Amino acid sequence: MKLADLLKELRGDESLRTAAKRMNISYSYLSLLENGIDKRTGKPVKPSPETLHQIAKAYKYDYMKLIKISGYLDDEKFNPELQEPFPTNPSLQLWYKSLPNNKEDDVEKLKNMWEIIQSSVSK
Template identity: 65%
Template sequence: MRLGELLKELRGDEGLRDAAKRMNITYSYLAMLERGKDCRTGNTIKPTPETLLQIANAYKYDYFKLIEVAGFSDDPFYNPALKEPFAHNPTLQQWYKSLPYCNEQDVEKLKIIWDVIHEGGDN
């Protein structure tokens, strides 16, 4: 499903102007989003993350599902989770985020292990 199709489906019978007003965007912009193209230029519309969030909030729809349908889920500009270290490995990410809470001796041990691994790669 394309973004425009989803937006039309989510809007249902609600008027374009009313829906746009709830999103704090113009009705002409919402119409372009639903069409998928700028009627003046013919170019594909690429809404900002803020606009997608406004739409998600207005329709009570999951933001991450919305950016996925829009084709932006692998774009860090749209998906803040990708800006995190190890975004595609939640286990490693959780471990990495826990490091600041480790005691100094454990961090020193990790450093020694890292040095051994790193030296092993040079041989």
């Protein structure tokens, strides 16, 4: 599937303006991304990784899948099933995989706690 088609599918019935506002991009740029080709130049449109992150966050979609479909990673280097985190600790794997299902605020709190732990260890 092409990025343009995926973006149209993810947006569904939501207006371009509403979706773009949630991503902090212009609606005209979102339209350009959904078309896939810049009509002025005739060249494909490739959003930055930062823009893809904003899109992933707005649509609650896997960022790495957007990175891959946008051509930043090729199939040989990207296979999430083969890149299991914490291969020797199943309980840690389950915890790690559950993170995307949690509220963003909760994950942010966890990140802050981790930073506190890291800073106290390095002292």
